[in-house]
Amino acid sequence: MVFKLPKKEGFAHAVYAKLLRVPKGKVTTYAALAHAVGTRAYRAIGQVMNKNPYAPDVPCHRVISSDGNLGGYAGGEKRKLAMLKAEGIVFKNGKVEEKYILREL
DNA sequence: CCGTTGACTCTTT
DNA sequence: AAAAGAGCCAACG
Numbered sequence: 001m002v003f004k005l006p007k008k009e010g011f012a013h014a015v016y017a018k019l020l021r022v023p024k025g026k027v028t029t030y031a032a033l034a035h036a037v038g039t040r041a042y043r044a045i046g047q048v049m050n051k052n053p054y055a056p057d058v059p060c061h062r063v064i065s066s067d068g069n070l071g072g073y074a075g076g077e078k079r080k081l082a083m084l085k086a087e088g089i090v091f092k093n094g095k096v097e098e099k100y101i102l103r104e105l
Numbered sequence: 106c107c108g109t110t111g112a113c114t115c116t117t118t
Numbered sequence: 119a120a121a122a123g124a125g126c127c128a129a130c131g
Contacts, residue, residue, distance in 0.1 A: 011127095011128065011129090012128095012129095029113090029114095030112075030113050030114080031113070031114065034113085034114095034126095034127085039126090039127065039128085040113095040114090040125090040126050040127065041113090041126065041127030041128055042113035042114055042126075042127080043110085043111050043112090043113050043114090043126070043127065043128080044111085044113090044126090044127050044128035044129070045112085045113075045127090045128090046111060046112040046113060047110085047111055047112080047127095047128065047129060047130095048112095048128080048129085049112055050111080050112050051129080052112095060112080063112075064112095065112085065113070065114085066113075066114060066115090067114090070112090071112055071113080072111095072112030072113095073112065074112070077112090080112095
């Protein structure tokens with residue numbers, strides 16, 4: 001058992017669930033997550049991630065912007081970059097290669 | 106309930 | 119190519 005997600009958070013829960021579906025070594029975008037939960041609240045996704053009550057349990061560092069840019073990170077973008085590299089992600093000019101980005105979940 | 110904010114994205118200049 | 123504007127949705131005060 002890795003991590004049990006409380007099933008009452010609604011929107012947030014949906015986002016976290018999708019994010020947990022992202023395999024290691026890959027990343028996703030806020031847009032993909034939003035689309036996966038059936039909403040266009042790209043920004044709301046970011047807010048939930050920032051508040052992220054499930055901090056280390058939810059790999060929020062695997063979420064980047066649509067342009068392949070890191071986007072943001074509550075602990076610092078440098079930190080996020082390091083974690084992604086540790087996951088096996090290869091960066092090109094400070095951006096994630098398209099092949100690592102899951103545009104759809 | 107209304108207004109502001111935000112780890113976004115797309116379109117237009 | 120880079121910058122600015124508009125649009126979108128949920129959480130908070």
